[in-house]
Amino acid sequence: MIDPSTIGEVVYSSDDIKKRVKELGRQISEEYAGKEIILVCILKGSYAFTADLAREIDVPCSIEFMQVSSYANSIESSGSLKIIKDINVPVDGKHIIIIEDIIDTGITLNNLKKMFLTRNPESIKLCAFLDKPSRRQAPIEADYVGYVVEDNFLVGYGLDYAQHFRNLPYIAILKEEYYKN
Numbered sequence: 001m002i003d004p005s006t007i008g009e010v011v012y013s014s015d016d017i018k019k020r021v022k023e024l025g026r027q028i029s030e031e032y033a034g035k036e037i038i039l040v041c042i043l044k045g046s047y048a049f050t051a052d053l054a055r056e057i058d059v060p061c062s063i064e065f066m067q068v069s070s071y072a073n074s075i076e077s078s079g080s081l082k083i084i085k086d087i088n089v090p091v092d093g094k095h096i097i098i099i100e101d102i103i104d105t106g107i108t109l110n111n112l113k114k115m116f117l118t119r120n121p122e123s124i125k126l127c128a129f130l131d132k133p134s135r136r137q138a139p140i141e142a143d144y145v146g147y148v149v150e151d152n153f154l155v156g157y158g159l160d161y162a163q164h165f166r167n168l169p170y171i172a173i174l175k176e177e178y179y180k181n
């Protein structure tokens with residue numbers, strides 16, 4: 001059972017999230033009118049966002065899943081990307097949007113984008129629900145961003161701390177005393 005005392009300020013409520021996801025879906029649908037998209041969900045963090053966003057997109061799309069790891073059970077990035085599960089469809093000549101929960105150092109998305117470019121897609125865009133620009137180490141920006149956030153460790157709506165809290169329907173700050181000792 002989640003101990004509510006570990007959760008700090010709620011930054012985005014479930015209603016805030018719904019509203020913003022709807023706007024992003026509309027924007028993507030307009031920009032890809034007449035085209036077909038492959039949405040690449042980066043597991044596990046973006047499972048909730050991808051599921052919600054896909055239902056707000058009204059152009060034809062398929063959804064593929066990929067799992068990479070750059071974070072272990074720690075809050076600091078290891079700086080390298082390991083593909084745990086790859087998508088199993090070719091993307092050459094296709095329009096792809098990579099969907100992430102959050103861009104922090106940018107190392108994950110930067111490496112992912114480079115890797116996907118070698119597969120010759122027609123176009124590639126990046127969509128992240130949250131963006132923490134103050135932490136950036138790699139030169140990367142998302143094409144679609146839900147919210148720009150400050151440097152706090154956030155949990156909920158797919159975001160975890162040591163695999164916990166992904167199921168919270170809102171996004172909140174994890175209290176520092178919970179992970180700093």
Ligand code: IMP
Nearest residue numbers: 045077103104105106107108153154159
């Ligand atoms: P990056 O490579 O540093 O941009 O890391 C991106 C990944 O780190 C995300 O997909 C998340 O899994 C994780 N991450 C970064 N910041 C947070 C956070 O505040 N809460 C939970 N996970 C985070």
Ligand code: MG
Nearest residue numbers: 045071159160
């Ligand atoms: Mg994570």
